[in-house]
Amino acid sequence: MQRALYFLIAVLFLSSFNLTLSQTLRCGTTDYMEQMMLQNPSWEEKLVGMEEQTQTIIQQNPSFLSTETITVIPVVVHVVYHTEEENISDPMIYSQIDVLNEDYRKMPGTNGWNNNPVGADTKYEFRMATVDPDGNPTDGITRTHTEKIVFGVDNTVKFNASGGHDAWPTNKYLNIWVCNLGDGYKGYSQFPGGDPATDGVVILYTAFGRPSSLPPYNYGRTTTHEIGHWLYLYHTFWNGCDPPGDFCSDTPYESEPNLGCPVGHISCGSIDMVENYMDYTDDICKNIFTNDQDNRMDVAVNVFRNELLVSYKETKKIDSTGVTYGFTDVNGNIYALLNFLDAGTVDSVTVEVWPDYYPPGQPENTKAVKRFFDFNSHGGDGFVATLKVFYKDSEVIGFENGDANLQLYMRNGSNWMLMGGIVDTTENSIVLSNVSQFGIWAIGDPDDDPIPVELTSFTASLKINSVTLNWITATEINNYGFGIERKLVNSSSGNNEEESKWYKTGFVPGHGTTTEQHTYSFTDDKLFPGSYDYRLRIIDFDGAFDYSNIVNVEIKLASQYSLNQNYPNPFNPTTKITYQIPGKGHVILKVFDILGNEIATLVNGIEDAGVHEIIFDASYPADGRQSLSSGIYFYTIFADGYTKTNKMILLK
Ligand code: ZN
Ligand code: CA
Numbered sequence: 001m002q003r004a005l006y007f008l009i010a011v012l013f014l015s016s017f018n019l020t021l022s023q024t025l026r027c028g029t030t031d032y033m034e035q036m037m038l039q040n041p042s043w044e045e046k047l048v049g050m051e052e053q054t055q056t057i058i059q060q061n062p063s064f065l066s067t068e069t070i071t072v073i074p075v076v077v078h079v080v081y082h083t084e085e086e087n088i089s090d091p092m093i094y095s096q097i098d099v100l101n102e103d104y105r106k107m108p109g110t111n112g113w114n115n116n117p118v119g120a121d122t123k124y125e126f127r128m129a130t131v132d133p134d135g136n137p138t139d140g141i142t143r144t145h146t147e148k149i150v151f152g153v154d155n156t157v158k159f160n161a162s163g164g165h166d167a168w169p170t171n172k173y174l175n176i177w178v179c180n181l182g183d184g185y186k187g188y189s190q191f192p193g194g195d196p197a198t199d200g201v202v203i204l205y206t207a208f209g210r211p212s213s214l215p216p217y218n219y220g221r222t223t224t225h226e227i228g229h230w231l232y233l234y235h236t237f238w239n240g241c242d243p244p245g246d247f248c249s250d251t252p253y254e255s256e257p258n259l260g261c262p263v264g265h266i267s268c269g270s271i272d273m274v275e276n277y278m279d280y281t282d283d284i285c286k287n288i289f290t291n292d293q294d295n296r297m298d299v300a301v302n303v304f305r306n307e308l309l310v311s312y313k314e315t316k317k318i319d320s321t322g323v324t325y326g327f328t329d330v331n332g333n334i335y336a337l338l339n340f341l342d343a344g345t346v347d348s349v350t351v352e353v354w355p356d357y358y359p360p361g362q363p364e365n366t367k368a369v370k371r372f373f374d375f376n377s378h379g380g381d382g383f384v385a386t387l388k389v390f391y392k393d394s395e396v397i398g399f400e401n402g403d404a405n406l407q408l409y410m411r412n413g414s415n416w417m418l419m420g421g422i423v424d425t426t427e428n429s430i431v432l433s434n435v436s437q438f439g440i441w442a443i444g445d446p447d448d449d450p451i452p453v454e455l456t457s458f459t460a461s462l463k464i465n466s467v468t469l470n471w472i473t474a475t476e477i478n479n480y481g482f483g484i485e486r487k488l489v490n491s492s493s494g495n496n497e498e499e500s501k502w503y504k505t506g507f508v509p510g511h512g513t514t515t516e517q518h519t520y521s522f523t524d525d526k527l528f529p530g531s532y533d534y535r536l537r538i539i540d541f542d543g544a545f546d547y548s549n550i551v552n553v554e555i556k557l558a559s560q561y562s563l564n565q566n567y568p569n570p571f572n573p574t575t576k577i578t579y580q581i582p583g584k585g586h587v588i589l590k591v592f593d594i595l596g597n598e599i600a601t602l603v604n605g606i607e608d609a610g611v612h613e614i615i616f617d618a619s620y621p622a623d624g625r626q627s628l629s630s631g632i633y634f635y636t637i638f639a640d641g642y643t644k645t646n647k648m649i650l651l652k
Contacts, residue, residue, distance in 0.1 A: 026257070026280040027222075028153040028181075028188030028202075029229045035154070036194060046193050051247065054232075054299045064302045064330040065295050067123065071330055072311045072352070073174050073301070074129040078142045078165040080157050080179040081205070082149050088178060092209035093128070093141060099210050099220030100126045100227065103277060104289070111219065114275065114287045118250040120294035124231075124301070126174070131309075131357060133168050134502055142500070150182035155198045157181075167200060171307040174230065175200030176223070178208045186214075186222045189229035192304035201226040216260075216282035224277050224286070232300035233293050236276045241268035248292035251276060261285030302330060313352035313374075318343050327351040336373060337388040341433075345380025349438075352376075355395070359442035361414055367544065368444045369406065370395040375438035386433040391443055393428060398544060400448050408432050411440040418446055453479050453510070453538045453546070456517075460534055460551040464578075465611040466525035467553050469534055473518050479510035483537035483545075484522050489552065490531040502535070512541075528610050529557040557582070557609065561642040566616070566635070570651035573619040573627065577602070580611040581639050588638040591616060594631065602635070618650050 037044050058065065075097065081087035102112030106121040128140030148156070148163035157164035157177045167175045181187070181204040189201045206214035207222040234246040237254035245253050255267035257280035265272045274281045275288045289297075301308065312329045321343050327336040335353040340346070352374040359372040369391050377383065389408070396403045408421040408430055419441075421432040430443060458471040469484065484506040488499050511518050524534075532555070536548035559582055566575040581587060589603035602614050616635070619627040630652045636645040 026186055026217075026259075027225060027229075027235075028185040029191075029226065030235070032153050032188040033191060036190075040195070043194060047191065050193050050304065053303070054247075054296065057299050057303065058295050062302075063332045065298050067328075067330040067332070069312050069314045069328060069330050070123050070125055071301060072125045072127050072313065074131075074140070074172070074309050075126050075174045075176060076129045076138075076140050076142065076168045078144065078157075078167075078175065078177045079205075080144045080146050080148075080151075080164050080177060082146050082180060086178075086180050086205045087143060087145075088205055088208060090139070090141065092212070093178075096209045096220050096223055097126050097128065100224060103221070103224045103287070106289075111284070112287055116275075116288055116290075118290045118292075119288045120291045122289055122294045122297055124297065126227075129168070129173055129309075130360070132500075133172075135358065137360070146179075149180065151179050151202075152182055153185055153188045153202075157202055158198050158200070167197065170196045170199035171305070172309045174227070174308070177202045178205050180205060186217055187226040189226040191229060192232050192300050199230075201230050216284065219283035221277060221283035221286050228278050228289070228293070228297075230300075231297040232304070233278050233289075233296055235280075236273060236278045237280075246278070248290060248296065250290040250292045251278075254279070298330075309356060311352055311354040311357070313350055315348055315350040315378075317348045318346050325349070327353070329353065329355075333390075335390050336375075339386045340383055341386070342382075342384040344382030344384075346377045346383050347379025348377075350374075350376045350378070353389075355392075359409075359411070359416075360440065361411070361416070367398060367448050368409075368442050369403075370397060372440060372442040374440050377438050383436060385435050386431065387435045387441075388429055388431040389441065389443070390427075390429045399445050401445065403428065405445045405447055406430055406443050407446055409442045409444055410437065411442070416442065416444075453477070455536070455538070455548055458536060458548050458551060460553045462553050462555070464580075465527050465529075465555055466523055467527060467532065467534070467555075468521060468523045469536075469551070471520050471536065471548070473511075473520075476511050476514050476518070478513055478540045480539045480541045481510040482508045482520065482522075483539060484508065484524070485535050485537055486524065487533040487535075488530055489533055491528065504537075510538075526611075526613075527555050528608065529555045531555075555610075561637075561639055561644070563635075563637045563644040563646055565646055566648045570649040571618070572650060572652050574615050574617045575648060576613055576615055577635060578611060578613040579637050579639075581607060581609055581642075583609050583640075585640045587612075589614065590636055590638075592634045592636065593628075594633070599628065599633065 077093050079088055102110040104122045104124045106112055106114060106119055129138055132138040142165050144165045146163040151157040156162040157179045158167055160166050181202060186207040187203040190199050203223050203226060206212055207217040210220040212218045236246055236251045237257050238246040240255050241253045252270040252273055253268035254272045258265060258272055258274045259280055261282050262274055265274060275286055277286045277289055314327045316325045318340060321340045324337050324339045326334045328334050336351045338349060355371050357372060358370055359368050371391055373389055403423060403425050406423045408419045409416040410419050419432060421430040423430045453476050454474040456472045456474045461468050483504055485502045486505045487502045491499060505524050506522055508520050508522050531552060533550045533552050535550045537545050538548060539545040561581055563579045566577045568575055587603050587607045590601050591599040593599055602616060628650055630650050633648050633650060634645050635648060
């Protein structure tokens, strides 16, 4: 069996249909998978093993195949553009998310609706990522200007080093790259089980969002289709009229891809499902995923992609008081219970749980349980309820007393209100009665405060290419000190520091415990032109930490050459000489005496754009020379045709 299936998949991928050029171009996934398997033959074998596992799991019928719970998948969209037209707008990105949620949820009243008996509401929703890989808030969009005019079906758009943008951790996020894809391809995708570095979906920018500019591919269904592959779906015409087809028994065999919208077309002796998102038909023609396709997605998400940072939500109709309503994840585990003493005018309630997420407004590693809840009532208000939520021990990180003192908090604007509650550390639950307000709820320990340093100001000032940070504390308790962290937001030249990542650039010790005001300062110099964010990581002696607000500074690109007056001047025996160049180039800086004799060569080489500095030491002006005597000296810069000489005085 294994041998036969192995052979089958190898043949499937390596003998793609003899399609006309225009047919192949709808989707690059087959071509892409062929290439990947040629490069990495073990993937074929892996896919065969995964297929056998999938068939077994579907036969076992675990609860995640038939759950009513919605799984929400976090999406990061990497816009990689050369022209402004390719730099698609935020609303265009959001319109694509809307299309996905209509299509995957078979949403009534939209083009994603169908009344086919095998048509599935897959229970998957997509949402722009709200937390980036460093734990900071994000809109889930990266924008990268590239020198590349066009990308191939070859992963180049997935790496900074080849003119694209590196993936966010592909086990946690669905990565979508939007770019100018060449050779007429509208998109391509990577099946589960492949190289994590390249996992995700790539879409041609004119086929992304709704309405986009490429009819008949202008309703966002290229992305629906490519995510279908990412969720382990084959084309409906896979393997033509022969078993196993696309491994789904409720999608009819198709001899070849359908183009346009040939409703009623017959091949393989049955009517083709031209409306299937996994065919090649026009966007407006498509409106169905089937139950068997949904089962494959369920295996993809819950087995092969089970580290995705998903949240779960379930809606319950409220029709009685005194009844306990349970909200469960896809595996049937209860995460919240609600019991109404008085349901008021409430018609139904949706509760979403975010496992493995710190609550919004709390930076990573501060003291909140790593999970939060979003309670929403529909139809009305005026209720009184008892609410119970569940957590896992593994989500209680860094609490002095473990989960013994956990209480409930509710978000109120940008603050958290302590609501109380009774914890059960055996069951891992907290219960609270007389709740009359819903919203975002989190779990914390009111006695285990986050870092108690009261910061009264944090500012940055700029001098040419150096940044000085100043901050003042009103009080400090148990304060070990301040880690200085820097992130390059935007490089304007020469800087190879990776953008969008925080780097530690220094540390300033704190004052332990004090009620006096203290001022602090830190200077970060020799920066390349660009835009930088700074923040303080405020650390206590227990190792817990919190972050300050962020300040931003912009180091301007040098617009001209200059050679500045040395400092100090007069000097003895050392002085600092600074100069700037507007572009990368060859620089020579020499020192002469008053008779024009060359004393020393301070610089001779290729330098990056920006401001540079060098120390001149008159006690060792050059190898083998004696220290210089008091008097007037000159220093001269030669840089790509620019020359300037300044005078300096050595006074012993
Ligand atoms: Zn495809
Ligand atoms: Ca399902």
